[in-house]
Amino acid sequence: MSLDTSEEAWRTAADASTHRDEARQFLRDHAGVAYHDRELADAVMGTAWAERGHGDVTTTDALRDLVDTQFLHDQLDELVREGHVEARNVPTARLGDEPYPADWDHVTFYTTTE
Numbered sequence: 001m002s003l004d005t006s007e008e009a010w011r012t013a014a015d016a017s018t019h020r021d022e023a024r025q026f027l028r029d030h031a032g033v034a035y036h037d038r039e040l041a042d043a044v045m046g047t048a049w050a051e052r053g054h055g056d057v058t059t060t061d062a063l064r065d066l067v068d069t070q071f072l073h074d075q076l077d078e079l080v081r082e083g084h085v086e087a088r089n090v091p092t093a094r095l096g097d098e099p100y101p102a103d104w105d106h107v108t109f110y111t112t113t114e
Helices: 020-029 037-045 060-081
Strands: 085-091 106-112
Touching: 020 037, 020 060, 020 085, 020 106, 037 060, 037 106, 060 085, 060 106
Parallel strands: none
Antiparallel strands: 085 106
16 A cells, blocks of 8 residues: 555654664764674664674564664665765674674674764
8 A cells, every 4th residue: 555645644744764863873972992783773673683693683673683683774875875884894803802793703793983
């Protein structure tokens, strides 16, 4: 079902959030530090990766967080293409004792370029 843009429902609806602005602002507020997408999703979308740890994604809440994080990841990629954010793939072997899933060979970290 389509919605006519002259309808009250369309005209009074809130803009859809992509979390781009929030992620960009978070990275600006924390310049000099790089974060991976799950950390950013916790900070700007309210996901619960830090509480859950980095184990398997098997619960409904974890699956929802995974979808949200992938959506944010796509937005971060857009910010990278636009030059607002820099991304680097860091091998997990260089990350010390951080609890990343065993099958991850690298983690993509993001930081501001501004």
